[in-house]
Amino acid sequence: MITLLESRAVNKRFGGLKALTDVSLTIRKGEVYGLIGPNGAGKTTFFNVLTGAYAIDGGEFVMNGAELPSAKPHLVVQHGIARTFQNIRLFRELTALENVMAGHHIRSSAGVWGILTQSRAAREEERLMQERALEILDYVGIVRHADTVARNLSYGDQRRLEIARALATEPQLLALDEPAAGMNATETAGLRTLVETIRGDGITVLLIEHDVKLIMGLCDRVAVLDFGKKIAEGTPAEVQRCPDVIKAYLGGHRAH
Numbered sequence: 001m002i003t004l005l006e007s008r009a010v011n012k013r014f015g016g017l018k019a020l021t022d023v024s025l026t027i028r029k030g031e032v033y034g035l036i037g038p039n040g041a042g043k044t045t046f047f048n049v050l051t052g053a054y055a056i057d058g059g060e061f062v063m064n065g066a067e068l069p070s071a072k073p074h075l076v077v078q079h080g081i082a083r084t085f086q087n088i089r090l091f092r093e094l095t096a097l098e099n100v101m102a103g104h105h106i107r108s109s110a111g112v113w114g115i116l117t118q119s120r121a122a123r124e125e126e127r128l129m130q131e132r133a134l135e136i137l138d139y140v141g142i143v144r145h146a147d148t149v150a151r152n153l154s155y156g157d158q159r160r161l162e163i164a165r166a167l168a169t170e171p172q173l174l175a176l177d178e179p180a181a182g183m184n185a186t187e188t189a190g191l192r193t194l195v196e197t198i199r200g201d202g203i204t205v206l207l208i209e210h211d212v213k214l215i216m217g218l219c220d221r222v223a224v225l226d227f228g229k230k231i232a233e234g235t236p237a238e239v240q241r242c243p244d245v246i247k248a249y250l251g252g253h254r255a256h
């Protein structure tokens with residue numbers, strides 16, 4: 001098994017609150033890795049420091065053997081990491097196609113100068129980008145909505161569009177923050193099939209999810225966070241039997 005991403009003793013504080021304490025985990029190439037835990041456990045914070053939205057306070061992330069820059073989202077994308085958000089963040093007034101092309105521009109080589117001058121090379125690149133964006137929309141199953149404005153898409157299709165936009169950056173690691181939140185059973189089943197296809201095509205998936213059935217069915221391995229610390233790691237079946245995990249989910253003041 002080849003390691004794709006390692007977090008080494010990652011720490012993040014918000015004032016006096018330790019949101020992540022020495023979180024170390026290893027994600028292997030080609031797996032679906034689940035990150036679970038009760039509310040406020042630090043899952044989204046982990047995504048935010050990984051993808052450069054927040055500066056890291058200690059430790060490091062290593063992707064393909066190279067240390068990731070801290071607090072530099074654009075550079076993290078160039079290392080092959082793309083993400084979606086817990087609360088959908090699309091360009092609501094742009095079409096589905098335009099949303100995916102926005103993701104693609106991050107990889108564009110024509111650059112701003114080429115786009116401004118509309119050079120032939122830039123126009124050709126734009127055409128290829130549009131072709132590729134349509135392929136990606138087809139891949140996630142919403143190409144028929146290519147010209148629909150994002151805010152008019154159904155909830156499930158907006159989530160698919162977020163995934164399409166992330167895929168447009170050609171990631172090696174796709175990080176999905178609660179992709180099934182708010183989905184009905186049919187949409188969730190469709191999402192599961194899509195993630196399985198993505199894994200089948202060689203893209204590693206890191207998944208935050210509260211839907212236990214989805215986690216159990218989809219993930220190769222899972223890490224459990226509680227109060228910012230990793231309390232378990234293993235296959236979903238192993239983790240489910242772990243006494244600390246049962247305590248974290250069932251015990252005390254937080255119901256989830």
Ligand SMILES: Nc1ncnc2c1ncn2[C@@H]1O[C@H](COP(=O)(O)OP(=O)(O)OP(=O)(O)O)[C@@H](O)[C@H]1O
Pocket residue numbers: 014017019037038039040041042043044045046
């Ligand atoms: N920007 C921030 N400023 C201050 N505190 C924050 C910030 N972001 C997160 N926190 C705090 O850090 C802790 C971890 O939050 P985080 O959102 O990472 O948890 P989570 O596991 O993703 O929870 P949920 O499942 O509810 O989304 C919480 O106590 C939260 O209030």
